[in-house]
Amino acid sequence: xxTEELKxxxxxxxxxxxxxxxxxxxxxxxxxxxxxxxxxxxxxxERKISQTTIYRTVKNLQDMGYLRWVHNPEGEHRYLAxxxxxxxxxVCRQCDRAVECSDCDxxxxxxxxxxxxxxxxxxxxxxxxxxxxxxxxxx
Amino acid sequence: xxTEELKxxxxxxxxxxxxxxxxxxxxxxxxxxxxxxxxxxxxxxERKISQTTIYRTVKNLQDMGYLRWVHNPEGEHRYLAxxxxxxxxxVCRQCDRAVECSDCDxxxxxxxxxxxxxxxxxxxxxxxxxxxxxxxxxx
DNA sequence: ACAGTTAATGAAAAAATATGTCAATAAAAA
DNA sequence: TTTTTATTGACATATTTTTTCATTAACTGT
Ligand SMILES: [Zn+2]
Ligand SMILES: [Zn+2]
Ligand SMILES: [Zn+2]
Ligand SMILES: [Zn+2]
Numbered sequence: 355x356x357t358e359e360l361k362x363x364x365x366x367x368x369x370x371x372x373x374x375x376x377x378x379x380x381x382x383x384x385x386x387x388x389x390x391x392x393x394x395x396x397x398x399x400e401r402k403i404s405q406t407t408i409y410r411t412v413k414n415l416q417d418m419g420y421l422r423w424v425h426n427p428e429g430e431h432r433y434l435a436x437x438x439x440x441x442x443x444x445v446c447r448q449c450d451r452a453v454e455c456s457d458c459d460x461x462x463x464x465x466x467x468x469x470x471x472x473x474x475x476x477x478x479x480x481x482x483x484x485x486x487x488x489x490x491x492x493x
Numbered sequence: 494x495x496t497e498e499l500k501x502x503x504x505x506x507x508x509x510x511x512x513x514x515x516x517x518x519x520x521x522x523x524x525x526x527x528x529x530x531x532x533x534x535x536x537x538x539e540r541k542i543s544q545t546t547i548y549r550t551v552k553n554l555q556d557m558g559y560l561r562w563v564h565n566p567e568g569e570h571r572y573l574a575x576x577x578x579x580x581x582x583x584v585c586r587q588c589d590r591a592v593e594c595s596d597c598d599x600x601x602x603x604x605x606x607x608x609x610x611x612x613x614x615x616x617x618x619x620x621x622x623x624x625x626x627x628x629x630x631x632x
Numbered sequence: 633a634c635a636g637t638t639a640a641t642g643a644a645a646a647a648a649t650a651t652g653t654c655a656a657t658a659a660a661a662a
Numbered sequence: 663t664t665t666t667t668a669t670t671g672a673c674a675t676a677t678t679t680t681t682t683c684a685t686t687a688a689c690t691g692t
Contacts, residue, residue, distance in 0.1 A: 368638095368639085369639080369640090370638095370639060370640070370687085370688060370689075372639090372640065372641085372687080372688080373687095374640080374641070375640090391678085391679090392677095392678085402642090403641090403642090404641070404642045404643075405642090405679095406641075406642060406643080406679095406680085406681095407640080407641060407642070409679070409680075410640085410641090423568070425564045429562070431564075444606060444610055444612055444614065446612065447615070453610050453612070455606050455609070455610065457605070458602060459602070460599075460602075463597060463598065463599075464621065466596075467583060467594050467621060468623075470594070471583060471592050471594065472625075472626045473583055473585065473592070473621075473623045473624060473625050473626065474623045474624040474629055475583065475621050475622075475623040476586070476622055476623040476624065477621070477622055477623070478619060478620065478621045478622070479618070479619070479620045479622070480617060480618065480619045480620075481617060481618045481619075482603070482606060482612075482614055482616070482617045483614075483615060483616055483617070483618075484607075484612045484613045484614040484615040484616070485612060485613040485615065486611075486612050487611045487612065490613050507667095507668085508668080508669095509658090509659060509660080509668065509669070511658080511659080511668090511669065511670080513669085513670070514669095530649080530650085531648085531649080541671090542670090542671090543670070543671045543672075544650095544671090545651085545652095545670075545671060545672080545673095546669080546670060546671070548649095548650070548651075549669090549670090633692100634691105634692085635690105635691095635692085636689105636690080636691085636692100637688105637689085637690070637691095638687105638688085638689075638690090639686105639687085639688075639689085640685105640686080640687070640688085641684105641685080641686070641687080642683105642684100642685085642686090643682105643683100643684095643685100644681100644682085644683095645680105645681080645682075645683105646679105646680080646681070646682090647678100647679080647680070647681080648677100648678080648679070648680080649676100649677075649678065649679085650675100650676080650677070650678085651674100651675080651676070651677085652673100652674080652675070652676085653672105653673085653674075653675095654671105654672095654673095654674105655670105655671100655672095656669105656670085656671085656672100657668105657669080657670070657671095658667105658668085658669075658670085659666105659667085659668075659669085660665105660666085660667075660668090661664100661665080661666070661667090662663100662664080662665070662666085
């Protein structure tokens, strides 16, 4: 998602792509490992962007599908730039680097579970964790 | 996990299975969809169990592996009783009834992702949602 | 460019969530 | 029973998130 495209999307729905919103978006684009709100606030405070705006913008981008959060086993919440739609995250437990993996086929599994439980399975929330190539080397 | 077994586990490690701890555990057993701390506090306030104890007991049970927290896409934190080890929940989006499904085989998918990303995939969080038999009938 | 209109921001307050302290209490051990 | 130890709950404190509202900035039409 380029800055221009994002601007267009904001404008389409009568919203303004302000300098603050652009800065928040940029920050997440520049940090593929994702950031907590606290981290984002610390960085963006230097640019005089308020915490309130960060909370609001994160929520905006999240609702639009361009930011999503992951949680590591320790329970930390971090937000990551992402594409809208059904995707999953693969997160490194060591360095928190994350990549998106949009292909998943759980249909066979979902059918199995549907048969066993008699539920209608409509979807899933899935997140992978492991070690990125770098961290595997250094461990 | 029966109450007796849990009591034995607490005692084994020199801890006491008090009435408060039992009440907290019971509450989560009775709510398979899980509860937020706030919900648990509201219910257990009637039995004069303090918020502090609830936080502490939830942490205890979590450390022991009998309670785990789920952080769904809506951002809600809920704790739910579970067995230690690897399981998943299948939750009805209508009535919140949930069943545990411990069998999952994502090995093929994990291998595919590992090849594509060069990550070492160690595990996953997975939660299914859909409709339970009852709700399917009445919709 | 200018005035009118609407949306967004930021500072502060308020609310919600989580943790720490410590005297009183309850359970187990002696 | 008496002593010892773990646990609880009231309260204080800290952290995180949301709300409020006056000010500021961005768009609109002229
Ligand atoms: Zn890594
Ligand atoms: Zn999927
Ligand atoms: Zn149902
Ligand atoms: Zn699994």
